[in-house]
Amino acid sequence: MAHSGEFGLINKLTSSLIKSKYVIVGVGDDCAVIKSSGSRYILATVDAQVMGVHFLPGTPPERIGRKAAAVSISDIAAMGGTPKHCLVSLFLPKNISDAYVEDVYRGITRECKTYSVGIVGGNITRAPQFAIDIALLGEASPKNILLRSGAEAGDKVLVTGSLGNAAAGLRLLQAPRAAISGAIRDFLVAKQTSPTPRISESAAIACARKATSMIDISDGLAQDMLHIAEQSKVGVILHEKRFPISRELKVFCKSMRKNPSVFALAGGEDYELLFTVPPERADSLASRIKRKTGTEVTEIGEITKKEKGNWLILNNGRKMRLKPSGWDHLKI
Known part of the structure; x- marks a missing residue:
């Protein structure tokens, strides 16, 4: 069927x-x-x-x-x-x-x-x-609710924490004999089996009333970014070189000869917060979140007009279409 x-x-x-x-x-x-x-x-x-x-x-x-x-x-x-x-x-x-x-x-x-x-x-x-x-x-509070549909052209795209760890953890669970050291294995597996909801970070974002849209990354960065783009009727540009990648994921990917950006884009289940902010407010909101919660926030892209499409700028400068390569419960 x-x-x-x-x-x-x-x-x-x-x-x-x-x-x-x-x-x-x-x-x-x-x-x-x-x-x-x-x-x-x-x-x-x-x-x-x-x-x-x-x-x-x-x-x-x-x-x-x-x-x-x-x-x-x-x-x-x-x-x-x-x-x-x-x-x-x-x-x-x-x-x-x-x-x-x-x-x-x-x-x-x-x-x-x-x-x-x-x-x-x-x-x-x-x-x-x-x-x-x-x-x-x-x-x-009605004034604090953040939807996927509020992003506007010119907004910056920000994300909490680091990306791709949970997907690497799943890979390790599926291949328990992979030659990865104990501390790195434990870190990545814990990200897969014991995710941390970003409740404190969400409160810091919502109470500041500076963000325009938000989603948690359950399906992968690419898929969830496109959810915001579709529902906000905008385009987006993401920059691979800005992706926040943990030291543990870098070590894992070097050992496995994998690109960490693939785990970030398509892995899913990181449960980090992906949100958009007007450019003049992005730095102050990122600083507020770091100050109140200790969580790093990284700017990874910008929102454009819908007719400009959805793009990923690779580390080598090449431009490619951003495609929904993340988690789909009916395509596993």
């Missing part, structure tokens, strides 16, 4: 949905935004983690739980919100033990506790494959 890809299928399924007057933002962003009776908006998101798709069978169960919670919490961060409450559904095959499930749930509860998220319910059902589905509610 032919598929149009994850995002094509989403468009087909949701094209005829009726939008409630209480829905500020529906399908298509990191979270839905819903009016409440108070002065703040409700943010709602849901994410599934499936054995063999999002994590490998040998992954420690507590790490599986922590990652499942972190992924949903990161969606709230991507909108400039504060995570509040979640519902946890578990899909359990017949051969799974109570001890394994308890370890997974312990990971979920510990990650939620770290970010003051309350678990308020959920569901357990039998299924052929182990999976976790977390629905998370958050809140945000």
Whole structure:
């Protein structure tokens, strides 16, 4: 059976949905935004983690739980919100033990506790494959919410942290005999199995009210940058030489004879924040984030008019089209 890809299928399924007057933002962003009776908006998101798709069978169960919670919490961060409450559904095959499930749930509860998220319910059902589905509610001030659709020509493109580490970690999990030293292996694998939602960084960005759009990098830099470009109806230029690459990824790629930029562009699951800022505000916002959170912020490109297209400037100066080479759940 032919598929149009994850995002094509989403468009087909949701094209005829009726939008409630209480829905500020529906399908298509990191979270839905819903009016409440108070002065703040409700943010709602849901994410599934499936054995063999999002994590490998040998992954420690507590790490599986922590990652499942972190992924949903990161969606709230991507909108400039504060995570509040979640519902946890578990899909359990017949051969799974109570001890394994308890370890997974312990990971979920510990990650939620770290970010003051309350678990308020959920569901357990039998299924052929182990999976976790977390629905998370958050809140945000209407003035602080950041969408994918606000970027404007002339804006600078900024990103927190470093890119490509999680993809390298996945590669190491798939090839455990790769000749990579313990400290570097541990760093990269932890980035894959234990991502850190950028909640503090999100708050620093949202409260400054200088950014124009934002997304968390779950599908890869290229794919997620193009989400912003498409929804903002703009073009973009990214510069390979500016990509923030960790020392650990550089060592890994040198050993494996790989280009670290490929991991940054197409790897996904870094859960860093990718956002756009007017040029006159970019430096001050980057400094604010560094001062408040200790996280480095790097300028990696600029927004252009839509008709100019989407481009990547390579290290050698050559220009190539920026293509959606990241994670698509129906093309794995």
